Amino acid sequence: MSNPLNNSSKEEMVKHLKKLVVPHLRQIDFTGSFPHFRRLTSDRVNFLTFQFDRHGGGFVIEIANAKNETFKRYGGIEIEPNKLNAHALTKRKRIQANMKDESTTDSWFRYDKKYLLGFGNIYLKVCKDVLSKLDIANSYWADGEVN
Numbered sequence: 167m168s169n170p171l172n173n174s175s176k177e178e179m180v181k182h183l184k185k186l187v188v189p190h191l192r193q194i195d196f197t198g199s200f201p202h203f204r205r206l207t208s209d210r211v212n213f214l215t216f217q218f219d220r221h222g223g224g225f226v227i228e229i230a231n232a233k234n235e236t237f238k239r240y241g242g243i244e245i246e247p248n249k250l251n252a253h254a255l256t257k258r259k260r261i262q263a264n265m266k267d268e269s270t271t272d273s274w275f276r277y278d279k280k281y282l283l284g285f286g287n288i289y290l291k292v293c294k295d296v297l298s299k300l301d302i303a304n305s306y307w308a309d310g311e312v313n
Contacts, residue, residue, distance in 0.1 A: 176222060179277045182289035183216065187296050202251040205307075210234055212307040213252040223278030227296070229303045230258035232313040257311040261299050263292075 184200055191214065196203040201216035213230040230252040237245045239254060252258050264273040275292050 175277060176218060179225070179289050179292065182293050183296070186290070186293040190297060190300070197248075198251075204248065204250065206234055206247060208234065210307075210312055211247045211250065213250070213255065213258075214303065215252040217253075219274060224274040224276040226274045227261040227299075227303070228252040228258050229261060229306055229310075230255040230313060231307060231310055237313070255313040257313050259303075259306050259310060261296075261303055263295055263299075265299070265302065 180200065188200065188203075191203050194205070196205045196212075196214065198204050201218075203214045205212040211232045211234050213228075213232070215228045216225050217228055218225045232247065232250060232255055234247055237247065237250050237254070239245060245254065262273045263275045275296060277288050277292050
């Protein structure tokens with residue numbers, strides 16, 4: 167059996183996310199390019215970033231809010247809202263497949279499970295799971311902490 171955690175499986179997952187999840191993000195006014203997206207509102211900027219497991223086979227979604235103004239980073243570095251991403255912010259939330267567990271990579275959206283299950287399109291299943299979790303993100307973007 168070939169290594170299930172190779173780059174081609176990540177490329178396939180990214181391809182499915184771009185085809186099925188990113189269009190939904192665009193419909194709700196997110197801009198940016200994979201893996202970093204942002205939505206500017208009158209008083210805040212909502213962020214969403216896909217962060218992949220460095221060992222392969224999974225990812226988590228980082229979401230955050232910031233004031234819709236120039237962000238001052240450590241050392242006085244200023245970043246305009248349209249150049250900022252969730253990784254630059256300290257107050258953020260993780261969206262993952264299992265929202266009950268602590269944030270270990272086992273709780274993340276896993277696309278390497280196809281090698282264990284052996285049926286169906288795991289990439290499609292993961293995308294559907296991501297879309298089902300966007301209500302959690304919407305609540306956070308509306309009422310969550312602002313950096």
